[in-house]
Amino acid sequence: MGIRVQARCLDCGMTFAVDHGGGFLFHLLRCDSCGKTKSVGFDELGELHLRYLKGLQVLSSSASAARDRYIQESASVERISENEYHRGIEALAGKCRCGGKYSLDAPPRCPECHSTRLEEGEATLCYD
Numbered sequence: 567m568g569i570r571v572q573a574r575c576l577d578c579g580m581t582f583a584v585d586h587g588g589g590f591l592f593h594l595l596r597c598d599s600c601g602k603t604k605s606v607g608f609d610e611l612g613e614l615h616l617r618y619l620k621g622l623q624v625l626s627s628s629a630s631a632a633r634d635r636y637i638q639e640s641a642s643v644e645r646i647s648e649n650e651y652h653r654g655i656e657a658l659a660g661k662c663r664c665g666g667k668y669s670l671d672a673p674p675r676c677p678e679c680h681s682t683r684l685e686e687g688e689a690t691l692c693y694d
């Protein structure tokens with residue numbers, strides 16, 4: 567579940583929208599140098615996502631329980647930890663055009679001056 571909030575840069579005064587969090591179908595990454603966002607869909611992750619689900623020991627809701635059981639029983643995929651999963655996503659997202667690296671935990675930045683000193687207001691939009 568992600569939200570979009572209105573943010574204001576404390577350094578240059580620019581206002582802009584900041585997205586937080588990924589959805590049910592994708593991860594949201596952020597460039598660690600300019601703050602540009604990039605989404606990576608679970609379907610783009612392929613086996614990586616499958617291996618991560620296999621590593622999870624939590625029982626999920628009934629809707630996906632059957633699928634998760636199938637994944638856990640399929641012997642061909644190797645389990646990975648959350649850290650390995652995150653590193654894999656970041657490797658897949660690659661580099662930003664500015665030369666920075668897309669990261670899952672880089673802070674939002676002002677698109678104008680790249681400051682991280684932002685004041686965030688109310689959520690303006692919720693998205694999956």
Ligand SMILES: [Zn+2]
Pocket residue numbers: 575576577578579580676677678679680681
């Ligand atoms: Zn700024």
Ligand SMILES: [Zn+2]
Pocket residue numbers: 597598599600601602662663664665666667
């Ligand atoms: Zn960048």
